[in-house]
Amino acid sequence: MNANTMSKPTIKPSDSTGSKPGIFSLLKPYSGIVILLIIMSLLGSGINMLIPKIIAKGIDTFSAGNFDRALIVYQFTGAAAGIFLFTFLQNIFQTYAAERVAKDLRTQLSDKISRQSYAYILKSNPSRLLTNLTSDIDSVKMFVSQAFVIIISSVFVIVGTSVLLILINWKLALTVISIVPVIGGAFFIVLRKVRVLFKRSREIIDSLNKIINESIMGSALIRVLNSQQPESIRFLETNLVSRNLGLSILRLFATLVPVIMFVSNLAVVTILALGGHFVVTGTMSLGNFAAFNSYIVLLIFPIMMIGFMSNIIAQASASYSRINDVLDSQLTDETGTIESKIRGDIDVKDVSLFYGDKPILKNVSFSVKAGSKTAIIGPTAAGKSQLLYLLTNLMSPDSGTIEFDGIRADLYTKEMFHSQIGFVFQDSVIFNMSLRENIAFSDKVTDESLDKAISTAELSDFIDSLPQKLNTVVSERGTSLSGGQKQRIMLARALAINPKILLLDDFTSRVDRKTENKILCNLLNNYPDLTLISVTQKISPVRHFEQIVLLMEGEVIATGKHKDLKESSPEYAQIYSSQRSTQHYEL
Amino acid sequence: MPRFIVHNEAPNIMNYNLNQQSDKSEQKASNLASLRKLISLIGEERINLIKAFVAIFVNAVLSLLGPYLIGYTIDKYIQNREYHGVLVFSAILLALYIVAFVVNYLQMRMMGGIGQRMLFSLRNAVFKKLQELPVDFFNQNKAGDLISRINNDTDKVNQFFSQSLMQFIGSIFTMTGAGIILLLINLPLGIAALSPAFIVWIFTRFISPWVKRVNAESMQSTGELSAEIQESLVNFKVIVAFNRRDYFRKRFEVANHDNYSKSVKAGIANNVFTPVYTLAANLGQLIVLAFGIYLIVRGHFTVGLLISFIAYVTNFYNPLRQLAALWASFQIAMAAWDRISLLLSLETNLLVVDDPQCIQSDSFMTFRNVSFRYPNGKEVLHKVSFDLERGKTYAFVGPTGGGKTTTASLIARLYDATRGFVLLDGKDIRSYPPEVRSQKIGFILQEPFLFSGTVRENILYGNTPYRNLTNQQLSEVIAEAKLESLLERFDNGLDTVVQTAGDGISLGQKQLIAFMRAVLRKPELLILDEATANIDTVTEQLLDCILKNLPESTTRVIIAHRLNTIENADQIFFVNSGKVILAGSFKDAVDLLLHGKNES
Numbered sequence A: 001m002n003a004n005t006m007s008k009p010t011i012k013p014s015d016s017t018g019s020k021p022g023i024f025s026l027l028k029p030y031s032g033i034v035i036l037l038i039i040m041s042l043l044g045s046g047i048n049m050l051i052p053k054i055i056a057k058g059i060d061t062f063s064a065g066n067f068d069r070a071l072i073v074y075q076f077t078g079a080a081a082g083i084f085l086f087t088f089l090q091n092i093f094q095t096y097a098a099e100r101v102a103k104d105l106r107t108q109l110s111d112k113i114s115r116q117s118y119a120y121i122l123k124s125n126p127s128r129l130l131t132n133l134t135s136d137i138d139s140v141k142m143f144v145s146q147a148f149v150i151i152i153s154s155v156f157v158i159v160g161t162s163v164l165l166i167l168i169n170w171k172l173a174l175t176v177i178s179i180v181p182v183i184g185g186a187f188f189i190v191l192r193k194v195r196v197l198f199k200r201s202r203e204i205i206d207s208l209n210k211i212i213n214e215s216i217m218g219s220a221l222i223r224v225l226n227s228q229q230p231e232s233i234r235f236l237e238t239n240l241v242s243r244n245l246g247l248s249i250l251r252l253f254a255t256l257v258p259v260i261m262f263v264s265n266l267a268v269v270t271i272l273a274l275g276g277h278f279v280v281t282g283t284m285s286l287g288n289f290a291a292f293n294s295y296i297v298l299l300i301f302p303i304m305m306i307g308f309m310s311n312i313i314a315q316a317s318a319s320y321s322r323i324n325d326v327l328d329s330q331l332t333d334e335t336g337t338i339e340s341k342i343r344g345d346i347d348v349k350d351v352s353l354f355y356g357d358k359p360i361l362k363n364v365s366f367s368v369k370a371g372s373k374t375a376i377i378g379p380t381a382a383g384k385s386q387l388l389y390l391l392t393n394l395m396s397p398d399s400g401t402i403e404f405d406g407i408r409a410d411l412y413t414k415e416m417f418h419s420q421i422g423f424v425f426q427d428s429v430i431f432n433m434s435l436r437e438n439i440a441f442s443d444k445v446t447d448e449s450l451d452k453a454i455s456t457a458e459l460s461d462f463i464d465s466l467p468q469k470l471n472t473v474v475s476e477r478g479t480s481l482s483g484g485q486k487q488r489i490m491l492a493r494a495l496a497i498n499p500k501i502l503l504l505d506d507f508t509s510r511v512d513r514k515t516e517n518k519i520l521c522n523l524l525n526n527y528p529d530l531t532l533i534s535v536t537q538k539i540s541p542v543r544h545f546e547q548i549v550l551l552m553e554g555e556v557i558a559t560g561k562h563k564d565l566k567e568s569s570p571e572y573a574q575i576y577s578s579q580r581s582t583q584h585y586e587l
Numbered sequence B: 001m002p003r004f005i006v007h008n009e010a011p012n013i014m015n016y017n018l019n020q021q022s023d024k025s026e027q028k029a030s031n032l033a034s035l036r037k038l039i040s041l042i043g044e045e046r047i048n049l050i051k052a053f054v055a056i057f058v059n060a061v062l063s064l065l066g067p068y069l070i071g072y073t074i075d076k077y078i079q080n081r082e083y084h085g086v087l088v089f090s091a092i093l094l095a096l097y098i099v100a101f102v103v104n105y106l107q108m109r110m111m112g113g114i115g116q117r118m119l120f121s122l123r124n125a126v127f128k129k130l131q132e133l134p135v136d137f138f139n140q141n142k143a144g145d146l147i148s149r150i151n152n153d154t155d156k157v158n159q160f161f162s163q164s165l166m167q168f169i170g171s172i173f174t175m176t177g178a179g180i181i182l183l184l185i186n187l188p189l190g191i192a193a194l195s196p197a198f199i200v201w202i203f204t205r206f207i208s209p210w211v212k213r214v215n216a217e218s219m220q221s222t223g224e225l226s227a228e229i230q231e232s233l234v235n236f237k238v239i240v241a242f243n244r245r246d247y248f249r250k251r252f253e254v255a256n257h258d259n260y261s262k263s264v265k266a267g268i269a270n271n272v273f274t275p276v277y278t279l280a281a282n283l284g285q286l287i288v289l290a291f292g293i294y295l296i297v298r299g300h301f302t303v304g305l306l307i308s309f310i311a312y313v314t315n316f317y318n319p320l321r322q323l324a325a326l327w328a329s330f331q332i333a334m335a336a337w338d339r340i341s342l343l344l345s346l347e348t349n350l351l352v353v354d355d356p357q358c359i360q361s362d363s364f365m366t367f368r369n370v371s372f373r374y375p376n377g378k379e380v381l382h383k384v385s386f387d388l389e390r391g392k393t394y395a396f397v398g399p400t401g402g403g404k405t406t407t408a409s410l411i412a413r414l415y416d417a418t419r420g421f422v423l424l425d426g427k428d429i430r431s432y433p434p435e436v437r438s439q440k441i442g443f444i445l446q447e448p449f450l451f452s453g454t455v456r457e458n459i460l461y462g463n464t465p466y467r468n469l470t471n472q473q474l475s476e477v478i479a480e481a482k483l484e485s486l487l488e489r490f491d492n493g494l495d496t497v498v499q500t501a502g503d504g505i506s507l508g509q510k511q512l513i514a515f516m517r518a519v520l521r522k523p524e525l526l527i528l529d530e531a532t533a534n535i536d537t538v539t540e541q542l543l544d545c546i547l548k549n550l551p552e553s554t555t556r557v558i559i560a561h562r563l564n565t566i567e568n569a570d571q572i573f574f575v576n577s578g579k580v581i582l583a584g585s586f587k588d589a590v591d592l593l594l595h596g597k598n599e600s
Helices: A023-064 A069-115 A118-124 A126-168 A170-177 A179-217 A219-224 A228-281 A286-327 A384-391 A414-418 A435-439 A447-456 A460-465 A483-496 A513-526 A562-568 A570-580 B031-041 B043-078 B083-132 B135-140 B143-185 B187-234 B236-241 B245-271 B273-298 B303-344 B404-411 B434-440 B455-459 B471-480 B507-520 B537-548 B586-595
Strands: A346-355 A358-368 A373-377 A399-404 A421-424 A501-505 A531-535 A547-552 A555-560 B365-373 B379-388 B393-397 B419-424 B441-444 B525-529 B555-559 B571-576 B579-583
Touching: A023 A069, A023 A126, A023 A286, A023 B273, A023 B303, A069 A126, A069 A286, A069 B245, A069 B273, A118 A126, A118 B236, A126 A170, A126 A179, A126 A286, A126 B143, A126 B187, A170 A179, A170 A228, A170 A286, A179 A219, A179 A228, A179 A286, A179 B083, A179 B143, A219 A228, A219 B135, A219 B441, A228 A286, A228 B043, A228 B083, A286 B043, A346 A384, A358 A384, A358 A399, A358 A547, A358 A555, A373 A384, A384 A501, A384 A531, A421 A483, A435 A447, A435 A483, A447 A460, A447 A483, A447 A513, A483 A501, A483 A513, A547 A562, A547 A570, A555 A562, A555 A570, A562 A570, A570 B537, B031 B043, B031 B303, B043 B083, B043 B143, B083 B143, B083 B303, B143 B187, B143 B303, B187 B236, B187 B245, B187 B273, B187 B303, B236 B245, B245 B273, B245 B303, B273 B303, B365 B404, B379 B404, B379 B419, B379 B579, B393 B404, B404 B441, B404 B525, B404 B555, B434 B441, B441 B507, B455 B507, B471 B507, B507 B525, B507 B537
Parallel strands: A373 A531, A373 A547, A421 A501, A501 A531, B393 B555, B393 B571, B441 B525, B525 B555
Antiparallel strands: A346 A358, A346 A399, A547 A555, B365 B379, B365 B419, B571 B579
16 A cells, blocks of 8 residues: 555456456446447447348349339438438437546546545556556447447348348358458457557556656746756657557458458458359359349458457557556445544544555554644654654555544545545645635535634635635646645645644745744634644744654654753754744744 | 836737637638648658559559459459459459559558657657746646646547548549549539539538537537546545535536537537538439439430449549548548637747846846736736846845745746846846756756656756766766765665655655756755745755755855844845845845735
8 A cells, every 4th residue: 555666557367367357348237328329239230231222223223114203312312311311310410429427437537536545546646547547448438439339230231141142052162161261360469459559558558648748847847957858868769669569450350351351352352262163163153143242242341340449449448457457456344433523532542554665654652632732843754744644644654543533534524534634745635726715625514614724724814915816727727826826725725624633744845934933822822722733944933832753763762842842852852942043933 | 237127018928828829810810821831831741642542542543453354354354254364364453452452552651650750749749849938828828738738639630540541532532533524424414413512612611610610619528528538637636625526516517517528529420521522413413314304305415425424423522422521521620620720820939039138237136127027917016126146145035925936936937027137246147048048047946847847857857967877877966066965865865766756755755846946957056945945944954954054155045934044144145026126134124024014
């Protein structure tokens, strides 16, 4: 579950061969529309076959002298109208079915993803999930909208024509039909090879997504360092892999399709040579021979169509199996049943956390009384943020327990738990929505609690200065805001849910001293019962806290009040003295 | 300083929002024009394209020749019971098919190859364009949408080229041939037979812009969907911590539904061609039958000619029906290409210009009456002037939102001033080539960014001189810069693996990497924009030493909230509500900071 062993974005491939649902199984829930679709397509192509008959009849009756113009025109117009109607309906059903499948698959995927743990999202890599939800779904859509009907109707035509051929002359027919298994074999070999390549090419799309994404997130840095050139090269290299994969896939299909056509053409030659022999020796009539010749064209065309569609099928199968990997992934079930309110007593008991083999937290224990204020301080990479993640249940400890009011965190329902704990992240997470939606992120936020949160976070002046006030839409990644504004929005967001417990992860690092003091003051006044745990670098604002936990390299070095730690802990004293020089300026 | 202050009124506020570009002027360019633009982009493929066309042509001829040879054999030999001739022609046919096999293979390889290479160059071109555009562009567009443009839209163009184009051309060959033969056999009947095709042509012309537009809308909605997914996934931890998994689902559902309805619309639009073309084909046959019989009755035509005429009509209308589907995919490709070319047509507003030389300054960095506003925003800086000297340390303090980061961004030329001048080393900053400027100015951004890779890759990112050093040599360089104690904080030193996303590494550690990255580049001016905000104060003292160890001439600009980080500054600027004021002393600055009017 840990984040830094995710260098390979392998989600346990459910390669338990055999049980994997094929691409066709995807259509099961849509049998109604699929059957309609097939009927329309068969009707359309069925009537289409009548047209030559009508023309032939017209010419025959004309030659015979009993030509009924009106009848022919009626029949013809009727057939044409029928074809028009049925192809039109077929196309509409086809589009509708394909988009429905795509939409439902996306909903299923997003539903699954939304229920997954944070660790899963990190491990499976957002770039890959993005490809799943876009390109992979597109391939499946192509399959439904283009390949599926063609394959069904092609198989239909192949079987039908084969029967007709056998009825005419079984010897010649069997010789000709023997091409079908040969073609099937060619398909089998190529599709098996190409499947792997398609899967790889999807993974390359993942990496392209990742590079583009990083180049966007890091766009400012890239420009500061003038490293656009190396970025382009990085992209080019991966893009080159993608191109070469595309060319390898192409090579396979560029062999497969001509082979199929050639084998089909062999059938034509066979008919000419062998059928010609039968006619010459008198075992076959010329009429039957002619019929054979025209039916073989009917047989070859669908075979070729399947050849062209095989590309789409292979691609869709690869994508569908990737989608299934996500759909089949394990969910961390809702284990909690307890709905009671949390008072705010927190007990961290012997908690350890590992990233791979690396210990992040080692047997951390401390407790916090309801309504009290605790600060966690310690050097960079001491495990402070991870400790907060454990407290919010974003991660689970590898050993040890965390209890709220004496009850393990995971025993509470998620709903209950998260609605009582406010978390202000260290890095700013801002959505491309209005300020109101960004702050009132939970739907249970009342206007009153929203206002209180905003004034506590000292955002009122800023929001009032905006022409559209709370309805101002913030750009993606919050690029239109300053660092301090973002941090205060994050604080307001956490406060707006009226939490019992507030976790601050170094939140005032980008807020100026004056504002910070005001905010702390507001917090005490507006949320007097709040249990506060604050990770911080600065000692002075937390000097008066009931408890300070000093964390170093994942271990609790000391716990106590400021004045005690100052005397008892040399490490604490060192940190304190590093900040003392400016102390007399601070309020 | 000259008396007259030249204001360069800035036309450089650009609208970079791809989804809000006004599509008036050149966007109305015809299919042909935008196709030409596309072809010019794949100029080096022209010869391959011609070769592929030849293959397509040969293939078309061969496929027409087959039935003809069979017919000939039947007439000449089978009917006359001459089996030897049958065998000879079977052998000829076999030879023909072998040739067809080879040509077919070549045709697929060549056309597919062109498609793949085109996809490759298109993607590169788009990515390269992204790199040329300024930070502004990225503030105005969403990551997911851009990803969608680079990957999905280019693929749509590729699909047309590698899959549809050869059928497209083949169909047009056959169709034109059949059409000419129809007119040659009997002009009036030919015209009558082709008249439905004419109607189809008008219909196509009439409806194509709509089809293209609906497809463009569908692609835009795909871009929005992609942006939505991207944002939610990147911000997933907030979604989890606030138990708003329903939020993700709801937002996604809205985008998904929008995409669904737009795609259905586009799908239906793409499918109107086939039934209409089929209807036209049937109409053509009916007209030929009725009109042909009328002509026969009049004695202008024969039954035999009518039968072959009908066969040619089929030869004409079958490819036309194929064209129906291909035309739709052509419209999709054109809509996708429009979206791509819109991006490609954007230009950076940060051009390198000649030094106007209207202001003299001996300082290393000079601001003269600099005003700045973000697009659609209010003025962030108003007539700001200050000088930064070589080798000195400056602190910029002030309330959040006061303009500190903006000032720093102007020093590094992430943006250009809306008015006024920014001078680097006595010359207009806009006159420096980017590589020279970025060499001189180091900027540790407020939000540290890491690329997925190792610590080594990250601290050497964009650092050409050191890139090829061995780990051994690099360690020496690092020791010289006194950075080794920072590196020690990473488990595997230079080889520690880091990720862009994820929390395997703390914000403080990211800041350390960003710090090392900037220091190793030995800039002449180094800006630290709250660059150590999440680093503990003990480590910060270490960073202080490292900064002091920088060459004497290095100018340092420190933006910070922590007072101890700025107390050693030579000068302190107080930045608030668009103004940059020089504070007399440290005490002064603190007073301003604590008691000054806070207008943020």
